Amino acid sequence: MGTTSTVLLWVLGVLALVGGVLVFTLNSMARVTFALLGSLVCVGGVVTVLRLPYLGVVIVLMMVMEMVIMAVFMIAYMMNPAGLMPMSMLHNKRGSLVISGLVFAALVVGIFLVPWPDRTGARLEDTTFQVGMSLMGDQMLTMVTLGFVLLATMVGATVLATRRGRYDRFGDDLDQRPANDSAGGGVGR
Amino acid sequence: MTFELLLVLAAGLFCTGLFGALSQQSIVMIMMGIELMIGGVIVAAADFWYFLAPAAGSGQVVIVAAVVAMAVEMAMGFAVTTAIYRARQVDMTDMAEDLKG
Amino acid sequence: MAEAGTWWALPAAPAMLLVFAVLAVAADAALDARNAGRRITAHTAVRPLLAVPRALLAQPRRLPAPDRLLWRAGVITVPVAAVLATLVIPFGNRVVADLSVGVVWFNAMEVLTWAGLWLAGWGPNAAFSLVGGYRFLALGLAYELPLMFALISAATGAESLRVTDIVGAQHGLWYAVWMPFAFVLYLAGVLAFSFLGPFAYPLGRDVADGVLGETSGVDRLLLQAGRWLWLAAGAAMAVPLFLGGGAGPGLPAWAWSLVKTLLVLAVLVWTLRRLPMLRADRYVELAWVVLLPLSVLQALVPALVSLTR
Numbered sequence: 001m002g003t004t005s006t007v008l009l010w011v012l013g014v015l016a017l018v019g020g021v022l023v024f025t026l027n028s029m030a031r032v033t034f035a036l037l038g039s040l041v042c043v044g045g046v047v048t049v050l051r052l053p054y055l056g057v058v059i060v061l062m063m064v065m066e067m068v069i070m071a072v073f074m075i076a077y078m079m080n081p082a083g084l085m086p087m088s089m090l091h092n093k094r095g096s097l098v099i100s101g102l103v104f105a106a107l108v109v110g111i112f113l114v115p116w117p118d119r120t121g122a123r124l125e126d127t128t129f130q131v132g133m134s135l136m137g138d139q140m141l142t143m144v145t146l147g148f149v150l151l152a153t154m155v156g157a158t159v160l161a162t163r164r165g166r167y168d169r170f171g172d173d174l175d176q177r178p179a180n181d182s183a184g185g186g187v188g189r
Numbered sequence: 190m191t192f193e194l195l196l197v198l199a200a201g202l203f204c205t206g207l208f209g210a211l212s213q214q215s216i217v218m219i220m221m222g223i224e225l226m227i228g229g230v231i232v233a234a235a236d237f238w239y240f241l242a243p244a245a246g247s248g249q250v251v252i253v254a255a256v257v258a259m260a261v262e263m264a265m266g267f268a269v270t271t272a273i274y275r276a277r278q279v280d281m282t283d284m285a286e287d288l289k290g
Numbered sequence: 291m292a293e294a295g296t297w298w299a300l301p302a303a304p305a306m307l308l309v310f311a312v313l314a315v316a317a318d319a320a321l322d323a324r325n326a327g328r329r330i331t332a333h334t335a336v337r338p339l340l341a342v343p344r345a346l347l348a349q350p351r352r353l354p355a356p357d358r359l360l361w362r363a364g365v366i367t368v369p370v371a372a373v374l375a376t377l378v379i380p381f382g383n384r385v386v387a388d389l390s391v392g393v394v395w396f397n398a399m400e401v402l403t404w405a406g407l408w409l410a411g412w413g414p415n416a417a418f419s420l421v422g423g424y425r426f427l428a429l430g431l432a433y434e435l436p437l438m439f440a441l442i443s444a445a446t447g448a449e450s451l452r453v454t455d456i457v458g459a460q461h462g463l464w465y466a467v468w469m470p471f472a473f474v475l476y477l478a479g480v481l482a483f484s485f486l487g488p489f490a491y492p493l494g495r496d497v498a499d500g501v502l503g504e505t506s507g508v509d510r511l512l513l514q515a516g517r518w519l520w521l522a523a524g525a526a527m528a529v530p531l532f533l534g535g536g537a538g539p540g541l542p543a544w545a546w547s548l549v550k551t552l553l554v555l556a557v558l559v560w561t562l563r564r565l566p567m568l569r570a571d572r573y574v575e576l577a578w579v580v581l582l583p584l585s586v587l588q589a590l591v592p593a594l595v596s597l598t599r
Contacts, residue, residue, distance in 0.1 A: 001191060013198040020205040020225050030360055030412050036221050043228045050239040053391045055252050061398035062256060066263055068404045068427060073267050077217050077280045089214045091283060096212035100204040107200035111193050121244025128391060134246025142250055146257045153261045157268035163275060183571045
């Protein structure tokens with residue numbers, strides 16, 4: 001690992017931590033969301049510097065989309081989205097601080113005490129190819145499971161979030177065509 | 190040394206997120222904490238892969254799984270928040286403790 | 291085939307992007323003049339550029355309790371992301387940064403527009419601006435996945451995410467020829483991420499110019515520049531992805547890249563003036579019910595071809 005990489009890792013790491021702390025100290029919900037976005041983009045940067053360019057850039061891509069959508073919900077569900085009237089929305093702050101502090105201390109002690117094994121094997125030149133071969137090869141089952149989890153999430157989230165069921169759309173006998181939808185839609189209706 | 194420091198970064202992100210998830214009342218803010226925790230997991234996984242077993246493609250699959258977990262967590266979290274808000278105008282965990290023992 | 295970026299490629303890429311964007315603006319103004327029945331002179335074409343010094347000199351508008359930090363961040367993000375996206379676009383045989391994940395990089399930079407535009411809508415603390423920002427997200431959820439599949443189709447055909455590999459894999463047969471649907475979807479995506487023409491919904495007249503409504507001076511200039519820079523970047527990226535890059539008979543590679551980029555840009559400028567503005571709710575349904583399944587099928591074609599090769 002060269003000097004440039006080390007410097008980059010330091011900068012990205014510090015920025016990620018600062019962003020993470022800002023998430024729980026800022027007042028404005030929009031700023032909170034984008035502090036988290038900044039933190040996770042730095043995580044993507046760290047992953048990229050660790051020679052995983054594909055996963056790193058995909059993390060950045062996904063986090064931007066995810067956090068912008070998250071911002072919509074933050075604004076929708078928080079009573080003080082712009083942080084113009086600061087207020088505390090915490091419970092059991094001391095207990096949480098103690099627990100997370102203890103966990104952090106335990107993790108750090110573990111990190112420095114555990115005799116980590118030496119590096120085994122050499123890195124392939126094309127890590128993108130490596131993850132692809134892994135997902136399409138010996139980790140195929142993982143890939144399939146993840147696919148089904150995502151499908152189930154899409155269906156489940158839609159069912160949970162929507163107010164209207166099929167009887168609202170198609171009438172009591174499910175024979176009403178076209179469906180009675182509040183939004184017109186773009187496919188011939 | 191970089192290896193250990195990156196693990197400390199991962200632990201820091203994880204514990205910041207843990208603090209948020211434990212202390213925040215709003216469901217949406219709790220989800221932000223969980224996102225941060227998974228971010229820590231990603232850093233740790235990438236770190237382990239790079240410094241301990243770069244020949245193993247399965248190490249990268251852990252990161253893929255963590256990213257998927259993030260997406261699933263957010264989608265289901267917002268769906269549940271929307272459902273509970275629609276039913277009972279509740280967006281704070283302290284107002285949804287019916288099952289508290 | 292691509293040479294590593296020389297030092298002058300780094301400033302040259304944004305400069306060329308700017309030139310393409312200015313040409314697009316000039317063409318748009320010329321078409322405006324033609325529609326209005328005025329004579330097209332050099333003056334009509336450069337007239338919109340007078341807005342640049344005007345915007346720089348204009349007194350900024352003051353608003354109650356704006357979120358200045360996020361507003362600035364959003365306004366700057368849109369043009370900067372467009373410039374960053376061009377780093378991976380080969381022009382002739384030259385490319386600034388030939389990343390191994392160039393296609394994903396381009397996509398990630400394009401998604402940054404989501405954040406930029408939403409922030410630009412959030413910043414001014416004004417209802418219509420924010421509505422504009424939300425409108426772009428709704429459009430984004432519709433156009434993004436078909437666009438991603440269009441990009442993936444090209445990458446699958448070349449079995450590489452490196453843009454220069456995609457150029458190299460198109461020897462003899464352009465991807466636009468045997469993946470026409472992906473090409474069209476890509477061009478629609480270009481119009482969408484530059485929020486122009488049919489996708490000007492976030493800046494609609496019905497919400498008092500939406501995201502642009504409350505901006506003034508440099509902010510407005512940057513956002514407007516961002517749209518046209520993105521249009522130019524999208525046109526430039528279409529050439530290596532679908533039109534064989536700099537390949538062509540007779541002329542040198544850079545000349546072919548230039549000709550093709552200008553052609554795509556002309557087609558885009560012409561198209562964006564011909565189509566009516568799309569409402570997000572209509573486009574979402576069209577995108578998810580019709581375009582997305584078709585784009586998956588389109589991605590299946592190069593996958594099958596790669597398998598049997």
